[in-house]
Amino acid sequence: MTATHDAVTAAERCTPEFRRDPHAVYAQLRETAPVCPMRPPHGNETYLITRYEHARAALSDPRLSKDMYGAMDAYRRIFGDSSVALDDNMLNSDAPKHTRLRRLVNSAFTPRRVQALGPRIEDIAGTLLDACPAREPFDLLPAFAFPLPIIVLCDLLGVPPQDRSHMQQLSTTVAQTGFSEETKRAQQKAEEDLHAYFTDLIAAKRDRPADDLLSALTAVRDNDGGLSENELVSTAFLLMFAGHKTTAYLIGNAVHHLLSHPAQLRAVRENPELIRPAVEELVRYDGSVESATFRYATEDVEYGGTRIPKGALVQIALSSANRDPLKFDAPDELDVMRPGNAQDAHLGFGHGSHYCLGAPLARLEAQLALTGLFDRFPRMTLADPAGEPRWLQVPFPAFRGLAELPVVLDPAK
Template identity: 75%
Template sequence: MTSADDPADAAVAAAERCTPEFRRNPYPVYGRLRRTAPVCPLNPPHGITTYLITRYEDARAALADPRLSKDMYGALESYRRIFGDSSVALDDHMLNADPPKHTRLRRLVNSGFTPHRVESLRPRVRQIVTGLLDDCPIGEPVDLLAAFAFPLPIIVICELLGVPPEDRPKVQSWSTTVAQTGFSPESKRAQQLAEEALHAYFAELVEQKRRRPSDDLLSVLIGARDENGRLTEHELISSAFLLMFAGHKTTAYLIGNAVLHLLRHPGQLRAVREDPALIAPAVEEVLRYDGSVETGTFRYATEDVGIGGTVIPRGALVQIALSSANRDPAKFDAPDTFDLARPANNQSAHLGFGHGIHYCLGAPLARLETQLALTGLFDRFPRVALADPAREPEWLVVPFPAFRGLVELPVVLEPPAP
């Protein structure tokens, strides 16, 4: 039983969450859920009742609540019903683990994402930004998502891991299939084939790097597996997949969302151009206002858990609506306003990278890439404009939903002079 003031209204809002209209603008629905059913039981397409948490304080507490487990093996039957056995083969990593396993796996991977290591990548990221913009066509529409926002983080994470340049297109293609899987038999089959291909690819890449190790992160993880026994082979392959998958999807969509909203708010964009110091706050405001991770990955209740006046029963799945929490007026002033001048303590409190022990390991790298992408784009093309400002953007349709991102972002980098 929820604490909804109007359960019927909450049920309608929950159903609307799966419609194309919701994908275009989910925030009114989330606002209604925060008011009427802040912890709302849903009946999603996968058929397993899932509780959706929408208020900021509840979401922040839930992200750090050890009773909401991330250990997929503790809810393996539900996990298999949703994702299938091919996903299990790739998902034995820190994102799907609780301490002490999570602690062990995260510590091993952390060396690749220390502040010093990330800062050392700045010249190379700036070089990649420049090269990608060099290759973009001038004076005609270009999909900035395909030409710029996606290639940038793919190149960075693949170089960090040690994925050869010639392999990146197929790895990205398989990852896209996995990310956009639906529930039809055809979609599930495509997902299975893509996941099997990814597993085979990383297994082979691990063997290649065993024979010829280098200074990349995957070679470091192989050393931890072979020399110290701190990783199983299953964990090694799954961790490689996680880093590649999470290391480019969310950042690419974040760059796209940031460009869209700055172009739609010319006054805010003008402020960024006049004061480059606003680039970092701009990225934080995009993360709050329309970040690329809409809901956290699944958790499940290891016991009956009371949140926001609702008891989530033992064994139930839980999703935390980060996008809703980041628009909660109980936490953020004028939350539906895109405002780069928002006070820092009100802006940086967002949950765009999560909270607690599963706070995004790659957050510093994502921030660096997005800041340099925006700086490079608007410095190089100060008059960049949407190719068709009147056209409603098409947003990614995903089954859970997890990602919040555009399907494409058509712009003209150098429009004709007015």
């Protein structure tokens, strides 16, 4: 694909070549079309922002709205009607509604609650690794990277153990990216099932509250009252959906890149305190969220000399912004000791008022998952170190993750 100021089709962003190495394409776009018009399959006029400076500004620009009700026709063309009931949450709203919802959820989803999960995350990781074969190749994604965050989220929300495999199945179906009628029907059914499930679970928590986040959310109040019934259901869905695949793919990407960069892995293993900046660098280098969720222009706006007309959708390529050489030295190199590897340097968790609410939990899960994995299996290797990794083939880049991650935990000497 040659980056020009002509519109980029979604298909060009989803070829096997692009999925294998989107960073080369983004590098071209940053130089030749940093704010690039697109022709996505849903038919809505869309612009792609790729430079760090523009991306950071756009993420907190009040002229770029997150309120789906202001662009309902475009929303329905992309997601259909069934998602509306599950999307009445802070991710899809602007101030003052966003401010109110975020304040209420923050009051229940506290740093203390997140940090208290540490021992439980370590236990879950250990139990999952107990069930993995040590000497033969297997796929680490379904055995470890995917079940770990779904179990953590179910514990956090208070989903009963017998329902957790069902939750994983529904969450995976909703997260499918595609525009085929078959995909839309499957997503609609899963969304309806999730709405019904969380409605019943919230009613149960209200009658019999427990020490979990969903019980806390049903009870939380401020001067404006509490969360409405639909806001509660939608918030539970958001926490489950947003925290599952993103963390799973982050763990998978991180393991793959550390195994592919043995000097970086050795540095982390020799100095355990590096795990925190290492996770920040891994999020910057190849995080699991390639593009931020949709925004739309409430008026004509201009970035990088390109006019984005009122009503157009805006996609912000976080993966591209995090490899911008105007912000990061040698951005295509993985460096766990990168100077200034602070949490607010990269845009992997967003920026501004919509900064990822679950970022502290995702960081903790990634840190403990990697530590537990490499402490227990220091000789772990990719099953085929010389082979090409197989990345997700999706019709619209939202997640950045591996389709599989074959490894050997303890290869024979």
